Amino acid sequence: MATIEQQGAAAGRPGGSFGDRLSMRTKRLLWVWGFLALPILFYTVIRFYPTAQAFWLSFTNWDLLRPAKFIGIANYAKLFKDPQFWKVFKNTFTYLIVGTPISLVVAFTIAFYLDRVRFMHGFIRALYFLPYLTTAAAMAWVWRWFYQPPPIGVINDVFGMIGIPQQPFIRSVDQALYSIMVTAIWAGLGFQIIIFMAGLRAIPTTFYEAARIDGLGEWAILRKITLPLLKPTTVFLVVFSSIGFLRIFDQVYNMTTNDPGGPLGSTKPLVLMIYQTAFNSYAMGYAAAQTVVLFTILLIVSLLQLWILREKK
Amino acid sequence: MRKATLLAGLVAGFSTFAFNAAQAVEIEYWQYVFETRVKAMDQLIAEFQKANPDITVKQVTFPYADYQTRVIAANMAGNGPDVLQLFYGWLDKFAAGGLLQPLPTDAFPHDKIESEFFPIVSAMKRGDDYYGLPTAVRSLALFYNKKLFTEAGLDPNNPPKTLDEYVAAAEKIAKHDASGNLTVAGSTLDMGGQDHQWWREVLIRQFGGTPYTDNDTKVAYDSEAGIKALKFYTSLQLEKKIGAAGFMDEGQAAFRGGKAGMTIDGTFRLGAFGSIKDFEWGVTELPANNEGVRSNYASYFANGISAKTTGEELEASKKFLAYLTSPEAMAIWLKTVGELPARRAAALTEANLKDPIYGPFLKGLEYAHTTLFLDEAAQRQNAIDMANRVLLEGQSVEDSIKQAAEAEQEIIDAAKP
Numbered sequence: 001m002a003t004i005e006q007q008g009a010a011a012g013r014p015g016g017s018f019g020d021r022l023s024m025r026t027k028r029l030l031w032v033w034g035f036l037a038l039p040i041l042f043y044t045v046i047r048f049y050p051t052a053q054a055f056w057l058s059f060t061n062w063d064l065l066r067p068a069k070f071i072g073i074a075n076y077a078k079l080f081k082d083p084q085f086w087k088v089f090k091n092t093f094t095y096l097i098v099g100t101p102i103s104l105v106v107a108f109t110i111a112f113y114l115d116r117v118r119f120m121h122g123f124i125r126a127l128y129f130l131p132y133l134t135t136a137a138a139m140a141w142v143w144r145w146f147y148q149p150p151p152i153g154v155i156n157d158v159f160g161m162i163g164i165p166q167q168p169f170i171r172s173v174d175q176a177l178y179s180i181m182v183t184a185i186w187a188g189l190g191f192q193i194i195i196f197m198a199g200l201r202a203i204p205t206t207f208y209e210a211a212r213i214d215g216l217g218e219w220a221i222l223r224k225i226t227l228p229l230l231k232p233t234t235v236f237l238v239v240f241s242s243i244g245f246l247r248i249f250d251q252v253y254n255m256t257t258n259d260p261g262g263p264l265g266s267t268k269p270l271v272l273m274i275y276q277t278a279f280n281s282y283a284m285g286y287a288a289a290q291t292v293v294l295f296t297i298l299l300i301v302s303l304l305q306l307w308i309l310r311e312k313k
Numbered sequence: 314m315r316k317a318t319l320l321a322g323l324v325a326g327f328s329t330f331a332f333n334a335a336q337a338v339e340i341e342y343w344q345y346v347f348e349t350r351v352k353a354m355d356q357l358i359a360e361f362q363k364a365n366p367d368i369t370v371k372q373v374t375f376p377y378a379d380y381q382t383r384v385i386a387a388n389m390a391g392n393g394p395d396v397l398q399l400f401y402g403w404l405d406k407f408a409a410g411g412l413l414q415p416l417p418t419d420a421f422p423h424d425k426i427e428s429e430f431f432p433i434v435s436a437m438k439r440g441d442d443y444y445g446l447p448t449a450v451r452s453l454a455l456f457y458n459k460k461l462f463t464e465a466g467l468d469p470n471n472p473p474k475t476l477d478e479y480v481a482a483a484e485k486i487a488k489h490d491a492s493g494n495l496t497v498a499g500s501t502l503d504m505g506g507q508d509h510q511w512w513r514e515v516l517i518r519q520f521g522g523t524p525y526t527d528n529d530t531k532v533a534y535d536s537e538a539g540i541k542a543l544k545f546y547t548s549l550q551l552e553k554k555i556g557a558a559g560f561m562d563e564g565q566a567a568f569r570g571g572k573a574g575m576t577i578d579g580t581f582r583l584g585a586f587g588s589i590k591d592f593e594w595g596v597t598e599l600p601a602n603n604e605g606v607r608s609n610y611a612s613y614f615a616n617g618i619s620a621k622t623t624g625e626e627l628e629a630s631k632k633f634l635a636y637l638t639s640p641e642a643m644a645i646w647l648k649t650v651g652e653l654p655a656r657r658a659a660a661l662t663e664a665n666l667k668d669p670i671y672g673p674f675l676k677g678l679e680y681a682h683t684t685l686f687l688d689e690a691a692q693r694q695n696a697i698d699m700a701n702r703v704l705l706e707g708q709s710v711e712d713s714i715k716q717a718a719e720a721e722q723e724i725i726d727a728a729k730p
Contacts, residue, residue: 064385065410144562150494151572152561166494171559173705258505258563259694263701279382280690281728282406 051295057288064282075289084265085273085290092270095181095245096301103185103241104234107192112226114193115200125197129190136187140254143183144170147255170255173266180267184251188244192237199233200226235309239302246298247271270294338629339369340622343394344614345380349584353649360645361636368629370396388412388621395622395630396637398614399445401436402686405728407617408439414620415442420631429656433611433683445617446638449652451580452611452677453507453515455479455599460592461486461497461574472597476519476545479575479600483555486574499555500575503564508546509696510610511577511599514682516542519602529685530725535718544710547703558704568594579612580674583651598673611681613655647671653678687728695721 022030058075062068079085114124131139146154147169156166169179203226211221227234249271253260260276261268270290278287342358344350351374358370373394375383381403387393388410399407407413426434426443437445459469465485473479483499490496502508513524513534522538525531534542549555561567568576571591577599578586586594601607616637618630636642643654647665653674654660660678665671686692699717702708708716 063406063410064382064389065406065412148562149557149559150490151496160492166492168559171705173701258503259697259701262697263705264698276690281688282381282385 054288054291054295057285058292060285060288062284062288064284068285071285075286078286079289079293087265088261088268088270088273091177091266091268092246092248092297094177095184095248095269096242098178099181099185099245100238100241103188103192104237106185107189107237108196110189111193111196111200112222115197125194128193131187132190134187136250137254139187140183140251143179143251144255147179170267171263173264176256176263176267180251180255183255184245184248187251188241192241195233195237196230199230203229231309231311235306238309239305242301242305243298246294246301249275270297337367337369338625339371340395340626340629340633341371341373341393342396342398342633343373343375343380343384344398345377346374347377349650353646356645356649357637357642360641361633364636365629365632368632370633384412385410388619391621393619393621395619395626396616396633397619398616400614400689401445401447401612401683402689404437404439404444404615405685405687408444411620413444413617414622415444416446416618416634417627417631420635421446429658431611431655431657431660431678431681433613433678433681434615434655436683436685437615437617445615446634447613447615447655448637448642449646449650450611450613450655450678451652452609452674452681453510453577453579453599454596454673454677455575455577456568456582456586456594456596457575458568458571458573458592458594460571465574469593469595472595473575473600474597476600476602480549480553480555483549483574484553487555489554495554495557495560496572498557498560498567498573500549501560501564501567501573501577502546502550502556502558503576504558504697504700505693506564507577507579507610508564508700509693510612510684512542512546512696512700514610514684515599515608516545518608518682519606520545524684530687530729532718532722532725535715539714539718540710543699543703543714547700547710550704558700580652583670587651596670596673598676607677607680609677609681611678611683687725691724691728692721695724 057068059070059072060068061071061074110128114121114128117124145152148156149168149171150156150160150166153169155169159166168175170176207225207229208221211225216224246269248269252267252269252272253275256262256267261272271294274287274290274294277283277290342354344354351372354372358372361370362368384393384397384399384407393412399413404413421443423443426446430446431450433450434443434446437443437447455472457469457472462469462472462482465482467482467485473482479500485499486497487495487499488497504512517524517534517538520538520541522534522536522542524534524539526533533539550557556573561570561572564573564576565578565582565585567573568578569586569589571589599607599609616634618627618634622630638655640654640656640659643656643659646652647654653671654665660675665675684692695717698720699713702713702716703710
């Protein structure tokens with residue numbers, strides 16, 4: 001506000017011309033839009049324009065080298081016939097449907113109990129948060145070595161000591177996806193715990209006191225008070241975590257660099273397929289069609305979740 | 314008076330400036346970042362500029378993962394390099410995209426190229442034109458750990474010469490723990506490494522087939538030979554248990570860590586293995602089959618001239634490329650990078666052939682094949698998947714070969730320019 005008034009004063013000085021004829025309201029609007037125009041312009045150039053361009057490219061056969069030629073829906077037709085795409089589609093949704101609930105339940109449980117811990121509370125919280133600060137690539141490589149078969153894999157060494165049969169983990173078509181998912185859940189846990197704890201703290205303690213006086217058990221308090229009042233936090237985290245799992249890339253790529261998305265494509269998410277189509281095969285048009293599909297999925301999933309978890313009035 | 318001096322100074326200044334501009338031609342050279350390659354190139358540029366003081370060469374490098382994209386993007390923007398390094402397997406893409414110009418025949422006559430270089434440079438020829446020439450080439454050989462050989466009661470100075478000897482030696486070296494887990498591999502199995510080249514260009518031929526026909530555009534390994542070659546390869550893990558895919562993450566890591574008796578790898582691995590301190594290792598030719606048939610896979614990065622380079626820059630680029638492919642440059646490259654000279658005369662010297670390390674690689678060059686990949690990444694992935702279907706999913710070798718051949722034919726057809 002101060003800025004606007006000052007500007008008014010400056011423009012009002014002798015010699016100020018154009019500004020004098022505008023009303024205060026118009027001037028304020030001009031200023032507001034002046035500031036807003038910057039991020040809008042920025043977004044238009046680096047976000048909206050490329051997005052629109054990607055939609056257009058998805059109807060062409062552009063390969064970076066030759067001029068793009070319009071080929072109609074051929075890329076989409078090819079995509080829906082490609083068994084690899086459906087496998088990748090299934091993988092992506094496995095990451096989403098299994099990963100999101102597990103990570104939220106684990107994060108909530110930890111946050112719920114951590115909230116009550118007083119002993120070294122800050123330190124424990126920091127420990128949970130630490131993985132979130134670590135570079136995904138570095139973390140993925142550490143886990144990749146954990147998962148190795150004998151004689152170098154730590155997890156298999158421990159299994160050997162306590163008499164559990166050795167597991168192939170990321171060398172198995174059945175276990176690889178879940179092995180990678182565990183690392184992704186672990187990596188995102190710290191963030192979710194912090195958000196859940198903030199949500200828990202925001203619930204007024206008077207509600208709990210009243211409930212206890214009325215003789216409600218712990219389980220009932222959790223169900224009737226904590227969870228309903230935590231809903232805005234939960235909605236945020238569900239959407240946030242879903243988008244994260246739909247876009248999973250770093251963990252998968254770094255844990256399977258020798259055979260990206262393997263073995264046999266069993267861990268490959270959509271984003272990795274897009275990356276390979278675009279930057280290994282240089283089929284930019286085909287890759288653009290895949291990004292449009294990913295965009296649509298992200299949009300539908302996000303809208304659906306917002307609708308399901310909406311505030312019922 | 315003062316004015317006159319000033320004017321004279323200005324005139325003099327301008328004229329030297331103009332003189333310099335007319336004399337110095339600057340050309341740009343692009344390659345990817347790899348420490349020894351960049352260092353070798355710095356040295357080559359210094360030598361070249363000493364001999365050609367009127368030409369300046371500017372070296373520009375990019376990380377390998379970005380390199381192709383950068384070249385292509387720069388070409389679109391119209392500010393690419395004059396001379397650039399490219400993998401032979403990218404030629405179809407680059408030539409189709411109009412990135413390269415045919416090597417001028419006045420500076421690079423065909424008969425000279427064909428008589429002086431190893432025959433694998435024909436992979437840079439399209440139609441009647443060559444689009445690039447390599448400084449150095451790379452081939453495969455069998456690396457073996459002398460310490461593990463001695464421990465297993467094998468003669469460390471007499472490495473396996475045939476596939477049977479190779480399997481026998483690997484069986485002696487391989488160790489398993491009580492529950493059957495591999496603890497020391499006889500030989501590494503890593504399709505994602507160089508094994509797919511070994512299978513494609515060496516094993517298939519040794520079992521009596523050819524991997525492709527029609528200039529590598531028709532898949533031909535869906536045959537008796539292809540099946541036998543894949544059976545041999547997968548049996549190394551499934552029946553003979555001399556190694557396991559994914560053992561110690563990567564084949565080269567297992568060998569470096571002293572946990573593998575043998576590994577098949579290329580000249581480019583010499584640098585990494587050179588720093589091994591825990592054991593002595595040796596190199597020998599890839600094993601022959603029982604009839605003595607040998608084969609090898611050779612590849613190289615070539616240097617080409619951009620299609621956009623003309624006039625003075627083109628003349629300078631021709632001179633620079635001629636220097637890069639001279640015996641002198643090849644000697645420097647061999648010393649610094651460890652890659653083999655692409656000219657027969659520079660490569661097959663007595664000293665090189667006697668060299669215990671370079672010798673086996675050089676012998677391999679004589680009978681090497683070079684696959685004309687159309688989509689290298691996808692074709693490699695296809696071979697990895699083919700082996701994994703047998704190793705992990707228990708698919709029969711026959712079915713896996715059939716599926717791989719069909720998939721690869723599709724990849725090739727889709728990538729054809």
